[in-house]
Amino acid sequence: MTRVWVRELAGWMLASAVALLTAATVASSARAELLFRDGDSLIVALLSRSVLSGEPLDWAMSSVLFVPETAVFVALDALVPLEADGLLALTAVLNLLGLYGALRLTAGRRSEGFAPVAWSVVALGVVGLLAMTESSASRDALEPASLQLMTTYYSATVIGVVMTIGVLRRALDRAKSATVLAVALAVIAVISAFSNPLYAAWATVPLSVLLAIFSFCSEHRKRAGVLLGILILASAGGLLLRIPFAAWIANTGAGYAQPERWRESMATYGGLLAERLSTPLGVLAALVLLALLGLAAWSTSRATEAGSRFVATAAWLVPVLVVIGAIALGTHASRYLQPIAFAPVLALLAVPRAWALPPSFRRSLAVIVGLAVLVGGAFSIPRLAAAAQRPDADLACVTDWVDTAGRTGAGQFWTVRLPKLHLDDPAQLVQVDHRLQGYAWLVNRTDFDAAAVSFLIEDAQTVPWDLPVAAVPDDVVDCGRYRIVDFGDALLPLGPAHS
Structure with a gap:
């Protein structure tokens, strides 16, 4: 035995x-x-x-x-x-x-x-x-x-x-x-x-x-x-x-x-x-x-x-x-x-x-x-730990900015999910489509309680925006592979959610 x-x-x-x-x-x-x-x-x-x-x-x-x-x-x-x-x-x-x-x-x-x-x-x-x-x-x-x-x-x-x-x-x-x-x-x-x-x-x-x-x-x-x-x-x-x-x-x-x-x-x-x-x-x-x-x-x-x-x-x-x-x-x-x-x-x-x-x-x-x-x-443990702890300055730039701003923004599916996971409050980033309609796919639909957003997250995978209202950004923050398009006090209304 x-x-x-x-x-x-x-x-x-x-x-x-x-x-x-x-x-x-x-x-x-x-x-x-x-x-x-x-x-x-x-x-x-x-x-x-x-x-x-x-x-x-x-x-x-x-x-x-x-x-x-x-x-x-x-x-x-x-x-x-x-x-x-x-x-x-x-x-x-x-x-x-x-x-x-x-x-x-x-x-x-x-x-x-x-x-x-x-x-x-x-x-x-x-x-x-x-x-x-x-x-x-x-x-x-x-x-x-x-x-x-x-x-x-x-x-x-x-x-x-x-x-x-x-x-x-x-x-x-x-x-x-x-x-x-x-x-x-x-x-x-x-x-x-x-x-x-x-x-x-x-x-x-x-x-x-x-x-x-x-x-x-x-x-x-x-x-x-x-x-x-x-x-x-x-x-x-x-x-x-x-x-x-x-x-x-x-x-x-x-x-x-x-x-x-x-x-x-x-x-x-x-x-x-x-x-x-x-x-x-x-x-x-x-x-x-x-x-x-x-x-x-x-x-x-x-x-x-x-x-x-x-x-x-x-x-x-x-x-x-x-x-x-x-x-x-x-x-x-x-x-x-x-x-x-x-x-x-x-x-x-x-x-x-x-x-x-x-x-x-x-x-x-x-x-x-x-x-x-x-x-x-045993020798693989440090390699795995290093891979999991690899710095991502671009991601840190986005999450630090959003955490500090304390406002709600939006981004498209392939762009927003990684920053969303690493935020102190994931609800600060709403998942939307290119028309700023809520994109209810693999996400908590309570995020769409936010009626409007004041900034957008973009990267190479972002489809060109077709915004519901004309708006001029106050600032564009360069975060490497990401861009934060900040509209300041202006609010962009969210459209109805769909999957």
Whole structure:
């Protein structure tokens, strides 16, 4: 029993080192733009700050409610004395640790001749390797592995999908814990579908197809059928629980499906793939994924136990069905294809056999590799801290000016969100469109209680203004990549809010 405890603890320590190394590398690359500064990426931090402030909550969300992500961020913000960027860096590490926990669940129970802890660490290391090959500042790049580090791009949904596969694997393998595992499956599916309907596309649909096949062709027909029913009903229940929160959901996501544009979708994803393959690191990542898909197919044909066969099949079937579905629905966002990064890694966990090496050599190898990983993780802490504390004089110029002015201003979505997060009072900056109408998207609609503003924040992403009234600015403050257009005592009225 002690040896099992020590082995699991060692696994978490190594996973922490891998997470630190990955987060530090990504945060030190151009991908840091998404991690710390992108307008989309800041929703969880803004929402969490709003929750902790005690102010009235009337948020206009997308189809995603970010329930697990926000719960974690609120807890960290309340307990850990870090600024926003420090919390985002810490969350990146925790997101990877959460994925490790899901991978460990999927690897199954330890038995003679198997090493699920070691292979779970290896699987996380492969995810980390893929993430470290990604260095674009663009949210549209086909670089899905590093999105797991972000608070916005469905990190909790990824963990939920892998946990679902893990629970199903264990339920197929073990009849003794059937009730507990059935409850766990229902809870994961309800929470995941409630928080993000994309769970249905990434988990419910492809895994239901797989369970349906097992219910006809597996020796565990009855068990697979029961699990299929639980997964479908729990996912539907999670979606139904969203109804009371309809006032918060500014976009149900139905408009994202445009099947008639499937050719454009294929061309878009094909172009992103070609761009990804134009770099050596992109080719390396593609070769790793192809090797994993090949291993998954081989393991599917060789697995002798239902649980192992289920994981191996899910490793290649889930990404295939997700890509086909994304194209068939006419989508164009690369973030919807994240299963191509995390699902193939499950091939390493289908049959996590220990290497047939002399015990003394195996122990020595484990110690050497483990120490190297731990040292790499330790040296990554200063790098990650430096990335999170990197000075931003332009941003400081804006926030200092607004805090000192004590007045209310406005800015457009991609411009205003970063300064808004770092202000003493985020309500001092109202999110608007170029006509000065309130833009109710991923923001607290109580901000629009301000009937007028007296200054505007601009940067290179700002669309030229079409103001409702003629006004001449008193001053234009140069803050590097930002400009503050100050109208002094003149007030610019805000138009009606829209999403």
